[in-house]
Amino acid sequence: MSTVTDIAIAASIILDIIEVFQKKGINVTVANLEEEIKKREKAAEELSEALGLNDI
Amino acid sequence: MERNKLVITIIAGLVLMFGLISCGTMNPNMSASQQITKETNDPFIIARAAYADALDAYITAGNAYLPHKDYLERSNPELAEQILNNLREMRRILKDWKRFTDWGELPPSGDMDKFHSYRKIILQIILDMEDK
Numbered sequence: 001m002s003t004v005t006d007i008a009i010a011a012s013i014i015l016d017i018i019e020v021f022q023k024k025g026i027n028v029t030v031a032n033l034e035e036e037i038k039k040r041e042k043a044a045e046e047l048s049e050a051l052g053l054n055d056i
Numbered sequence: 057m058e059r060n061k062l063v064i065t066i067i068a069g070l071v072l073m074f075g076l077i078s079c080g081t082m083n084p085n086m087s088a089s090q091q092i093t094k095e096t097n098d099p100f101i102i103a104r105a106a107y108a109d110a111l112d113a114y115i116t117a118g119n120a121y122l123p124h125k126d127y128l129e130r131s132n133p134e135l136a137e138q139i140l141n142n143l144r145e146m147r148r149i150l151k152d153w154k155r156f157t158d159w160g161e162l163p164p165s166g167d168m169d170k171f172h173s174y175r176k177i178i179l180q181i182i183l184d185m186e187d188k
Contacts, residue, residue, distance in 0.1 A: 028092060029095060030092060033101065036088065037107065040108055040111035040115065041154075044111050044118075044150070047114075047118040047119065050118075050122060051118055051121070051125065051140065051143060052140075
């Protein structure tokens with residue numbers, strides 16, 4: 001039973017690691033470049049708003 | 057019980073394979089321009105990728121300052137204003153940067169240099185604050 005539990009825990013840890021890498025590593029390609037720019041523009045606008053910089 | 061072990065081992069193996077494949081195809085530490093120049097040498101697309109990197113630089117600087125904003129505005133309003141002015145300038149240059157890349161060009165190199173200087177100054181101020 002302990003082996004089964006260990007394997008289940010290991011699988012869960014691996015899934016967590018994959019999730020972290022997927023969040024951190026963004027593949028930018030010619031195909032998704034414009035979409036990635038739009039995402040960044042939106043994030044930059046939201047950030048500017050949070051910083052109180054939407055005055056220009 | 058043995059069958060359960062086998063099934064879980066197979067699932068764990070598949071998850072590991074998927075993870076290695078996913079991580080191997082990603083470029084977590086590469087800028088958009090670095091990734092794009094591997095794919096194309098089209099100057100219009102490379103200029104757009106450089107704009108994506110500039111947006112990343114602005115987001116990094118702004119996000120680094122955001123958690124300190126309230127404290128710094130109370131404790132050192134002049135420094136807080138200096139950081140905000142730098143962020144304002146970065147934002148102004150970004151707006152021009154977008155216009156230039158819409159025409160397939162890069163902004164003047166002086167503006168790009170200033171943009172990166174502002175980012176460095178902001179991050180340095182924040183690092184100094186965190187060290188204290």
